[in-house]
Amino acid sequence: MKYVPLIWAALRRRKARTVLTSLSIVTAFFLFGVLQGVNVAIKQAVSRMSPARLVVFSRSLGQPMPIAYAARIAAVPGVAAVTGMAFLGGTYQRPSNVQIVMGSDLAQYFKIEPEIKVAPGELAAALQTRTGVIVGRALAQKEGWKIGDRIPLHGLGPAKKDGSSDWVFDIVGLYDMPEQPESATQIFGNYDYINEERGSDQNTSIEFGVGLKDPHQATRVAQRIDELFANSPGQTRTQSERDFLESILRQVGDINYLVNAIVGAVLFTLLFLIANTMAQSVRERIPELAVLKTVGFSDSAVQWLVLAEALLLSLAGAMIGVGLAGLVIPLAGLQVQGSRMHVPHAVFAAAAGAGILLALVSGVPPALRARRLEVAAALAAR
Amino acid sequence: MAAVVSLKNVIKRYTRGKQQVEVLHGLDLEVESGEFLALMGPSGSGKTTLLNLIGGLDRPDEGEVWVAGSRLDELSSGELARWRARHVGFVFQFYNLLPVLTAERNVEVPLLLTKLSRSQRKQNVRAALELVGLADRAKHKPAELSGGQQQRVAIARALIADPTLVVCDEPTGDLDRTSAEEILGLLEILNRKQGKTIIMVTHDPLAAAHASRRLHVDKGRLTVQEERSAA
Numbered sequence: 001m002k003y004v005p006l007i008w009a010a011l012r013r014r015k016a017r018t019v020l021t022s023l024s025i026v027t028a029f030f031l032f033g034v035l036q037g038v039n040v041a042i043k044q045a046v047s048r049m050s051p052a053r054l055v056v057f058s059r060s061l062g063q064p065m066p067i068a069y070a071a072r073i074a075a076v077p078g079v080a081a082v083t084g085m086a087f088l089g090g091t092y093q094r095p096s097n098v099q100i101v102m103g104s105d106l107a108q109y110f111k112i113e114p115e116i117k118v119a120p121g122e123l124a125a126a127l128q129t130r131t132g133v134i135v136g137r138a139l140a141q142k143e144g145w146k147i148g149d150r151i152p153l154h155g156l157g158p159a160k161k162d163g164s165s166d167w168v169f170d171i172v173g174l175y176d177m178p179e180q181p182e183s184a185t186q187i188f189g190n191y192d193y194i195n196e197e198r199g200s201d202q203n204t205s206i207e208f209g210v211g212l213k214d215p216h217q218a219t220r221v222a223q224r225i226d227e228l229f230a231n232s233p234g235q236t237r238t239q240s241e242r243d244f245l246e247s248i249l250r251q252v253g254d255i256n257y258l259v260n261a262i263v264g265a266v267l268f269t270l271l272f273l274i275a276n277t278m279a280q281s282v283r284e285r286i287p288e289l290a291v292l293k294t295v296g297f298s299d300s301a302v303q304w305l306v307l308a309e310a311l312l313l314s315l316a317g318a319m320i321g322v323g324l325a326g327l328v329i330p331l332a333g334l335q336v337q338g339s340r341m342h343v344p345h346a347v348f349a350a351a352a353g354a355g356i357l358l359a360l361v362s363g364v365p366p367a368l369r370a371r372r373l374e375v376a377a378a379l380a381a382r
Numbered sequence: 383m384a385a386v387v388s389l390k391n392v393i394k395r396y397t398r399g400k401q402q403v404e405v406l407h408g409l410d411l412e413v414e415s416g417e418f419l420a421l422m423g424p425s426g427s428g429k430t431t432l433l434n435l436i437g438g439l440d441r442p443d444e445g446e447v448w449v450a451g452s453r454l455d456e457l458s459s460g461e462l463a464r465w466r467a468r469h470v471g472f473v474f475q476f477y478n479l480l481p482v483l484t485a486e487r488n489v490e491v492p493l494l495l496t497k498l499s500r501s502q503r504k505q506n507v508r509a510a511l512e513l514v515g516l517a518d519r520a521k522h523k524p525a526e527l528s529g530g531q532q533q534r535v536a537i538a539r540a541l542i543a544d545p546t547l548v549v550c551d552e553p554t555g556d557l558d559r560t561s562a563e564e565i566l567g568l569l570e571i572l573n574r575k576q577g578k579t580i581i582m583v584t585h586d587p588l589a590a591a592h593a594s595r596r597l598h599v600d601k602g603r604l605t606v607q608e609e610r611s612a613a
Contacts, residue, residue: 002494009482291478294439295492295539296467298460376440379474380430 025317033325122173310363471540
C-alpha cells in the first residue's frame with residue numbers, strides 16, 4: 001500500500017493521456033459487458049426452452065392453420081397435451097404500454113408448461129370466465145394489478161367482429177415462475193374468447209403447442225405430426241421449442257461468434273493502446289526510474305511498480321466499464337425471449353481476467369525496460 | 383580515523399561504438415569517516431564515474447571498491463540496491479526530484495524501502511525538512527520551488543535514511559551564487575555537526591573551498607591533493 005502514491009503519481013504525470021486511455025478501456029469493457037449480457041440472455045433463453053415441448057407452425061411462413069388440427073395432433077401417440085394459440089396485441093392506458101395476451105386452451109397450456117405455476121382454483125376460474133386471464137406476478141406488480149381487476153386493452157391488430165378495437169379482460173389469477181420470477185411478465189387468456197371476438201382468422205391458430213408424454217420421443221412425434229398434414233394444403237413444420245428458438249437465432253447469425261469476434265477485436269485494439277501509453281510513460285520517466293534505483297529500489301521493485309501501474313490502469317478501467325454495463329443493462333430493462341438481460345458475475349470475473357491479461361501483455365515490455373535500466377547511463381543521459 | 387571509502391587499483395572502461403575507452407586507470411583512493419572531500423577536474427576526467435563507483439551506481443572493470451565495510455564490486459544488483467538504500471544518499475546537479483510528488487513525498491521515497499510505519503516516516507520527513515529549512519514548503523511540488531529550495535529537498539531526501547555517506551554530483555552547478563553558498567553551507571553543517579562523510583564532485587573552486595580535502599582528477603588519475611588548513 002505504501003507504494004500506491006508512487007504508482008498514482010506516475011499515472012497523474014500526464015493526466016490527459018491517462019484519462020483518455022482510461023476512457024477507452026472503460027468504453028471497451030462497457031461494450032464487453034453489454035455484449036456478454038446479450039449473449040448470456042440468449043443462452044439462458046435457449047436453455048430454458050424445453051427440448052420436450054414441440055411447436056407446430058405452418059410451412060408457409062406466417063400462415064395460420066385450422067384449429068381443427070389440434071384434435072388430430074392430440075391423437076398422435078406420445079402427445080400428452082396440445083393447444084392452439086391466438087395472440088392479441090393491445091395498448092394499456094397509453095400507446096407505449098403494449099401488452100400481449102396469449103390465448104390458448106389454458107388447461108392444456110399449463111400442462112405443456114409445467115414450470116409456470118398457477119393455483120388450481122385460479123386456473124379453474126380462468127376456464128370458467130370467458131374474459132378471464134392469468135397474469136405473471138412480475139407484470140402485475142409492475143402495472144399495479146390484482147385479482148379482480150378489469151383491464152381494458154386497445155387492440156393493435158385488425159378490428160373486432162363488432163368493428164371496435166376495445167378488448168376487456170378480467171384478472172382471475174396470477175402465475176409464478178419460481179426459477180425466474182422476473183420472467184413472469186405474460187398474460188394468458190382463453191383462445192375461445194379471442195377467437196370468437198376477432199374480426200379475421202377465426203378458427204385458426206398461428207401455432208400449436210404440444211406437450212409430450214416422453215421427452216425422448218420428441219423427434220419421432222414431430223415427424224408423425226408433420227406426416228399427418230404432409231398431403232394437405234396447410235403443411236406443418238414441427239420442432240422442439242429449443243430447436244425453434246435456435247433456428248430463429250441462427251437466422252441472425254452465430255451470435256456467440258459475433259460477440260466474441262467484436263469483443264476480441266476491441267480488446268486487441270486496446271492492447272496496443274495500453275502498450276503505447278505504458279511505453280511512452282516509461283520512456284518519459286527514465287530519469288525518474290533511475291532516481292528510484294539510485295535511492296535503493298531494486299531492479300525488480302521498479303519493474304513491479306511499472307507493472308502495477310499498467311494493472312491499475314487496465315483493471316480499474318475494466319471494472320468500471322463492466323460495472324457500468326451491469327448498472328445500465330437492468331435499467332434499460334432489455335429482454336431476450338422473456339430473459340431479462342443482466343451482466344452475470346462470471347462476466348465480471350472474465351473482465352477482471354481480461355484486464356489483468358491486457359495489463360501483463362502491455363506492461364511487461366516497458367516493465368522489463370525499467371528493470372534493465374542502467375542507473376549511471378540513465379542519469380548521464382539526463 | 384577509519385577509511386569509510388577505499389578504492390584499490392580501480393580500472394573502469396566504457397565501450398563507445400567498437401572502441402573500449404579506459405576512463406579510470408588503476409586508481410587508489412581512501413576517504414576517512416567524517417571527511418568532506420571535493421573531487422575536481424575538467425569535463426570527461428572521470429570524476430562522475432569515480433563518484434558513481436563510490437555510490438554503488440556502477441561497477442569497476444578491475445580493482446576493489448570498499449565502502450562502509452562492503453566490497454561493492456562483488457555485490458549482486460539486488461544487494462547493491464539494498465546497500466545504497468542503507469549507506470548512501472545522493473545529491474545531483476539537477477535535483478532529480480519526482481515532479482508529481484510534493485516535497486515531503488519526495489523526501490519520503492527512500493523510507494518506503496524501510497519497515498517504518500507511516501507516522502514514523504512522516505515524523506522523519508518533517509525532521510529532515512526542518513533540518514534543511516523547508517518545513518513550511520512540505521506540500522509544494524518541485525515546480526513550485528526555486529532551484530535552491532529543490533536542492534534542499536534533494537539534500538533532505540539524501541539524508542532521510544541516515545546514510546553513512548553523502549555523494550554530491552555538482553550540487554551547485556545549476557544554482558546562482560547565493561543559493562549555491564546556502565547549499566554548500568548546509569553541506570558543511572551536515573559534515574561538521576552531524577559528522578556526515580561527504581564526497582562532492584564540482585568544477586567550481588569556490589564550492590570546493592568548502593571541503594576539508596580537494597582532489598583533482600585528470601584523465602582518469604588522481605593528480606593534486608590539497609588539504610584545507612584548519613580555520
